[in-house]
Amino acid sequence: MSLDSSTRDATLRALQAIVGDNACLVADADTESxxxxxxxxxxxxxxxxxLPSSTEQVAAVMAWCHTHDxxxxxxxxxxxxxxxAVPDTRGDAVVLNLSRMNRVLAIDTVNDTLTVQAGVTLAAARAAAEEGGRLFPLRIGxxxxxxxxxxxxxxAGGTAVLRYGNMRDLVLGIEAVLPDGRIYxxxxxxxxxxxxxxLKHLFIGAEGTLGIITAAVLKLMPQPRASAVAFVAVASPDAAVRLLGEAKRLSGGAVTAFELISGPALDLVLxxxxxxxxxxxxxxxxxxxxxxxxxxxxxxxEATLLEILESGYEQQLVQDAAIAASVADAQTFWRIREEISDAQTRTGGSIKCDVSVPLSRIADFVDEASRRVLELVPDARMVIYGHMGDGNVHFNxxxxxxxxxxxFLAQWYKPVSDLVDGLAHGEGGSISAExxxxxxxxxxxxxxKSQVELELMWQVKRALDPKNLMNPGRVLPAMGEGG
Structure with missing residues (x-):
């Protein structure tokens, strides 16, 4: 339930003393976003x-909140x-937003590292790496x-996981504030x-349930000298998997991204x-x-890309292809891919299923899940896209x-999501890829998750956050009595 006015006022005064009056928002118009x-x-x-501006302020806020539950x-x-990333409807939580902690702290081009505060946007981190002649390869729309x-x-994963790995693979160190205000x-x-x-891996992927990440040391890579991009029609998801195999075999490890796009997904975004x-x-x-x-x-x-496509034609995997002839072409191809998510959001009524399946099973999964969903909702538009190269498909x-x-969402979200997640799990996959x-x-x-897995997760949670104050009601399902 919502806090009474006196408790809310006391909370506001205490936090204003830590971060300043202008860094505490309470009016509905200010907090809406x-x-x-x-x-x-x-x-x-x-x-x-x-909105704290330093790790020390985050620590002081956390210590106060921990003391006062x-x-x-x-x-x-x-x-x-x-x-x-948003609170529930009870109204008793403090939202601690890190957008003011947005400084690039250091770049080391000998050690190939970039140290940033947690509020630095991904675009700003990539730009800082580029200014240093390096690449930070995480790419998300x-x-x-x-x-x-x-x-x-x-x-986070994104479009370059096939080549560079996800966020867990791209970080060397973190700074985090624990629920009681201590700094790790x-x-x-x-x-x-x-x-x-x-210990950093406890906080990566924990969605703020164990502490608040305030800074990180990121891995940098050499900037590629060249890239080649093609938009390719394939006969089926199975043909796409087989074409990926050819691309890997012929490119010698140069495949950076391999993104699947269904016809309805392309129709929607165009x-x-x-x-x-x-x-x-x-x-x-x-x-x-x-x-x-x-x-x-x-x-x-470009010669390697042509060789891949020619091999695909010969094996009847490829039906048509457009090769980017300029940077502008490549940017357009990528814009089409990256705007699919926003196109769904603006259209409304999208059932988000973010699953991963072993690559060897992904074609069968896509075919079976599509068939089963269309049996439930015959007129649904099958917006299917994503990072096929690493087994991650956004089946939406x-x-x-x-x-x-x-x-539509009220009637079909749960039945369709349960169906798709169950099929992915049955193929040895995960209900959440990224x-x-x-x-x-x-x-x-x-x-x-097995009972043992859930119990271990809760044991870690209790060890670091015994009061269950960090992003409560997120990630961990209730464990019943004593949970």
Missing amino acids: YVTDYRRISRGKASVVV VPVVPQGGNTSLMGG SEGSCQIGGNLSTN SSLRGLRKDNTGYD DYLGNVASPLAQRHDWMVLIELSSGADAASL PLRPKDADAKA HGIGAVKRDDLRRY
Whole structure:
């Protein structure tokens, strides 16, 4: 339930003394964007939104909240799709937003590391790396607004995981504030440190339930000298998997991205963008976006891409292809891919299923899940896209064109999500590849995690956050009595 006015006023005064009057927001007009999720489906309430400017301020806020049993919801760019970055409706939580902690602290081009505060946006981190002649390879469509702390807290993936790995693979050290206000720091740019438990991995992927990440040391890579991009029509998801195998075999490890796009996904995004045409002359049911990058010269890389496509034609895997002839072409191809998510959000009525399946089983999964969903909702638009190269597919059935978005989600979200997640799990997959668990899939973990796994997770939670004040009601399902 909401706090009474005297308790809320006391909380506000205490936190203003730590961060300053202007860094505490309470008016509805000021807090609206902090308590409403990215898709504008979930809206919570907060006693106050706090915007600290330093790790020390975060620590002081956390210590006060811990002493006074006040729940805290850590927040970065608030781009979560699982409701994990906004408070619930009780109104007693403090939202602790890190957007003011947005400084690049250091870049070491000899050690190939970038040290940043958690509120630095992904786009700013990538720009800082580029200014130093290096690459930070994480790529997500929301890079202009998502923040490094949130990327770490959800173990973000994106379009280059096939080549470079996810966020867990791209960080060497973190700084985090514990629920009681103590500061844990491992901001060392070491690739080898075998001195016991690697504690940073407790906080990566924990979605703010164990502490608040305030800074990180990120790995940098050499900038590729050249890239080659193609938008390719394929015969089926199975043909796409086989083409990926050819791309790996012929490129010598140069495949950076291999993105699957269904016909309805392309239709949706082209309609949304309005002024962008399909790279292909005819409509196709399935396409892939392929990117190669390496230290080789551009001519060699383009020759390799042509060899891959020719092999695909010979094996009847490829039906048509458009090769980017310029940087502008490549940017257009990638814009089409990256705007699919926003196109769904603006259209409304999208059932978000973010699953991963072993690559050897992914074609069968896509075929079977599509068939089963269309049996339930025959007119659903099968918006299927994502990072096929690493087994991650965003399987997002969209409401029929004449259906009301809210009514469609109320009727079909749970049945369709349960069906798709169950099929993915049955193929040895996961119900969350990169979006996290948040509030939306929290209770589903009971079906897909063993009792031992859940008990271990709760034991870690109790050890670090015995009062259960950190992002309560997120990630961990209730364990019943004593849980």
